[in-house]
Amino acid sequence: MTGKLACWTIVLSLLLCLVPAQTPGDDRTDRPIRVGSKKFTENVILGEIVTQLARSEGLPAEHRRELGGTRVLWNALAGGGIDIYPDYTGTIQREILKQYNLETEREIEAKLAEFGIRISRPLGFNNTYAIGMKETLAVRLDISNISDLRDHPELKFGFTNEFMDREDGWQGLRMHYQLPQDFVRGLDHDLAYRGIDSESIHVIDLYSTDAEIEYYNLRALEDDRAYFPQYDAVLLYREDLAGRAPQLIEKLEGLAGRIPESKMIGMNARAKLEGIHEKEIAAAFIGETFGVQTEYSREGFWQRLGKHTVDHLILVAISLSAAILIAIPLGIIAVKSPRLEKAIMGVVGVIQTIPSLALLVFMIPLLGIGGPPAVTALFLYSLLPIVRNTYTGIRDIPVSVNESARALGLSPAARLRLIELPMASSTILAGIKTSAVINIGTATLGALIGAGGYGQPILTGIRLDDITMILQGAVPAAVLALVVQGLFDFAERFIVPKGLRLS
Amino acid sequence: MLLLNDVSKSFDQLAAVRSFSLTVDVGRTTVLLGPSGCGKSTVLRLIIGLLPADHGTIAFDGERVTPEAVLLMRRKMGYVIQEGGLFPHLTTYENLTLMAAYLGWDTSRIKSRVSELVELTQFPEDALPRYPGQLSGGQRQRVSLMRALMLDPKLLLMDEPLGALDPLIRVDLQAELKSIFNKLNKTVIMVTHDLGEAAYLGDTIVLMRDGEIVQQGALDDLVKSPADPFVTRFISAQRSPLDGMTGEQV
Numbered sequence: 001m002t003g004k005l006a007c008w009t010i011v012l013s014l015l016l017c018l019v020p021a022q023t024p025g026d027d028r029t030d031r032p033i034r035v036g037s038k039k040f041t042e043n044v045i046l047g048e049i050v051t052q053l054a055r056s057e058g059l060p061a062e063h064r065r066e067l068g069g070t071r072v073l074w075n076a077l078a079g080g081g082i083d084i085y086p087d088y089t090g091t092i093q094r095e096i097l098k099q100y101n102l103e104t105e106r107e108i109e110a111k112l113a114e115f116g117i118r119i120s121r122p123l124g125f126n127n128t129y130a131i132g133m134k135e136t137l138a139v140r141l142d143i144s145n146i147s148d149l150r151d152h153p154e155l156k157f158g159f160t161n162e163f164m165d166r167e168d169g170w171q172g173l174r175m176h177y178q179l180p181q182d183f184v185r186g187l188d189h190d191l192a193y194r195g196i197d198s199e200s201i202h203v204i205d206l207y208s209t210d211a212e213i214e215y216y217n218l219r220a221l222e223d224d225r226a227y228f229p230q231y232d233a234v235l236l237y238r239e240d241l242a243g244r245a246p247q248l249i250e251k252l253e254g255l256a257g258r259i260p261e262s263k264m265i266g267m268n269a270r271a272k273l274e275g276i277h278e279k280e281i282a283a284a285f286i287g288e289t290f291g292v293q294t295e296y297s298r299e300g301f302w303q304r305l306g307k308h309t310v311d312h313l314i315l316v317a318i319s320l321s322a323a324i325l326i327a328i329p330l331g332i333i334a335v336k337s338p339r340l341e342k343a344i345m346g347v348v349g350v351i352q353t354i355p356s357l358a359l360l361v362f363m364i365p366l367l368g369i370g371g372p373p374a375v376t377a378l379f380l381y382s383l384l385p386i387v388r389n390t391y392t393g394i395r396d397i398p399v400s401v402n403e404s405a406r407a408l409g410l411s412p413a414a415r416l417r418l419i420e421l422p423m424a425s426s427t428i429l430a431g432i433k434t435s436a437v438i439n440i441g442t443a444t445l446g447a448l449i450g451a452g453g454y455g456q457p458i459l460t461g462i463r464l465d466d467i468t469m470i471l472q473g474a475v476p477a478a479v480l481a482l483v484v485q486g487l488f489d490f491a492e493r494f495i496v497p498k499g500l501r502l503s
Numbered sequence: 504m505l506l507l508n509d510v511s512k513s514f515d516q517l518a519a520v521r522s523f524s525l526t527v528d529v530g531r532t533t534v535l536l537g538p539s540g541c542g543k544s545t546v547l548r549l550i551i552g553l554l555p556a557d558h559g560t561i562a563f564d565g566e567r568v569t570p571e572a573v574l575l576m577r578r579k580m581g582y583v584i585q586e587g588g589l590f591p592h593l594t595t596y597e598n599l600t601l602m603a604a605y606l607g608w609d610t611s612r613i614k615s616r617v618s619e620l621v622e623l624t625q626f627p628e629d630a631l632p633r634y635p636g637q638l639s640g641g642q643r644q645r646v647s648l649m650r651a652l653m654l655d656p657k658l659l660l661m662d663e664p665l666g667a668l669d670p671l672i673r674v675d676l677q678a679e680l681k682s683i684f685n686k687l688n689k690t691v692i693m694v695t696h697d698l699g700e701a702a703y704l705g706d707t708i709v710l711m712r713d714g715e716i717v718q719q720g721a722l723d724d725l726v727k728s729p730a731d732p733f734v735t736r737f738i739s740a741q742r743s744p745l746d747g748m749t750g751e752q753v
Binding site: 398401403404405407408410418419423497499 | 553576577578580586589592634635636637
């Protein structure tokens with residue numbers, strides 16, 4: 001009986017793994033061109049420009065915007081989840097290919113080719129990292145070079161999480177300049193600007209093309225010991241894209257040198273300070289540069305909400321249903337087989353301790369980006385509460401009841417169906433409810449790997465410092481959690497036998 | 504009918520039942536009597552296969568009780584325990600008929616069997632749709648007994664069936680049980696620690712201590728020719744405070 005159940009569980013799990021695994025590898029030539037972008041405004045604008053240019057060439061294209069960082073995009077590009085995305089030469093050299101210690105452009109190009117990746121000519125601007133502080137504070141402390149920071153160990157530093165970890169980031173900078181500061185925190189880039197404005201931190205990392213530098217009246221400190229490399233903006237794309245869409249590659253090479261620094265800062269300012277949509281900014285740029293009128297659709301509030309709701313519901317529904325189908329049998333096996341109990345509870349417990357963002361990123365090499373990896377991560381995340389509650393629900397059935405059922409002569413399968421599952425139903429349902437609520441909340445992180453959902457407006461809102469936009473994701477997510485909880489409370493009346501609800 | 508031959512069972516090296524041999528004849532009521540922890544409940548659980556014996560054989564109705572055969576054998580045995588062991592998620596009626604429905608009895612057969620049992624145990628018929636949580640302690644034990652009798656088993660095993668009831672109800676139910684046993688003429692093995700109950704209901708008393716049989720026979724035999732000083736001690740300990748009273752009233 002336990003053996004049969006174990007077999008079925010394994011078969012189901014395998015099936016589940018196969019289904020999404022098929023999607024990222026498809027090499028159909030008619031599939032849309034997938035453009036990726038990092039989760040900061042400049043990169044989103046560049047991604048939007050590429051997307052609209054592709055469409056103007058009559059190619060179907062989709063923009064996976066605001067993905068969660070360099071690693072996510074690089075893995076997606078190498079794995080075929082996206083075809084093209086904007087990056088920066090310094091990032092490629094010092095971060096993506098850091099272990100090869102490459103120096104020249106030619107070496108970098110050759111190494112990228114080994115991965116099946118090509119690099120475009122520079123787009124025209126250098127968006128280097130810089131270290132910045134408020135102009136007023138800099139004047140007061142007489143700081144103009146990064147070296148000057150050595151004399152002010154009391155200053156509080158707040159850097160983006162990526163900068164904290166990167167090879168060309170904080171660790172290197174600290175050693176290069178022998179900086180003494182103790183207070184160094186990692187935080188979101190867009191929140192850092194608000195932090196420095198309110199003086200809760202004093203020094204942050206900047207992208208030199210950020211529009212906020214001027215807006216918040218910040219001083220970019222001189223890199224007097226030449227620590228930061230060039231960060232020329234380029235496009236990275238898959239070799240096969242050149243075969244599939246040669247006309248697009250030609251067009252994109254036409255972008256070389258067409259975006260000078262002042263232009264990029266201007267576009268960033270329009271998006272971040274004037275609240276103009278990236279699609280509109282990209283279309284205006286293409287109109288000026290190529291004299292081409294591109295079409296872009298701007299969805300209304302309800303249309304956007306509808307799309308995010310559908311995306312979110314799909315993520316939650318698939319991952320939660322699969323979790324229920326697998327977790328209940330796993331819980332049953334854990335009760336019935338003391339041999340497997342430790343293994344099951346151990347593995348499921350360990351999965352739960354992996355931070356949700358890390359779990360999402362782990363999925364990318366296996367399943368690419370978008371829905372499948374997000375669904376798989378959410379599925380894994382939803383297992384523990386259901387497995388544990390199924391296990392406890394059945395194990396806590398009183399011995400006298402259990403023995404009576406055996407003494408009647410019910411077969412193990414009949415006992416499970418007629419006695420154990422109905423008696424554990426309320427506990428199991430409570431586990432499913434917990435899973436559903438966790439799932440709905442965690443699914444907002446899916447936007448970081450291109451799965452859409454309510455996380456999308458949250459990401460955009462953080463990026464643009466737009467509270468209304470954040471609420472457009474946060475409020476529906478909370479409402480959805482309440483609705484789902486209500487639905488389960490309602491379902492409880494039909495699923496949990498009346499006799500158990502008496503006391 | 505039931506044969507236990509040299510049966511032993513230990514838990515963690517601790518012997519619960521030792522070299523236990525017993526023959527139970529059809530239609531007789533045998534009472535396993537002894538202080539708590541003497542292994543009498545373990546004997547019942549060995550018979551119905553809730554525990555496997557470490558050693559020795561048990562044969563029921565001419566067939567050996569083995570893990571493979573026990574599932575079908577259990578359907579010819581009824582088992583009543585102290586707490587009743589009723590299924591809280593099922594109504595009284597569903598508790599009674601669960602097994603019959605599982606075995607595919609048709610509805611009219613199930614209904615007529617339930618009416619017989621309700622009459623036999625004087626269970627209030629209007630309480631059949633109630634859940635165990637809505638019944639009194641005495642009613643719950645009646646349901647437990649009816650459930651055990653539903654498939655008309657050849658052997659009825661009862662483990663302290665009245666142990667959890669208060670004394671007045673207990674005396675009433677003892678009388679009822681006696682009349683039910685007489686009507687049904689079933690083979691019964693009952694476990695109790697109460698000498699009065701044993702004497703009142705049992706044809707044969709099997710007195711146990713530390714997993715072994717000390718003496719078996721009618722109460723008179725135990726009183727008049729005790730096999731061991733323990734027999735006299737056990738009997739007098741239960742009788743002395745109520746000297747002069749008969750077992751029926753204890």
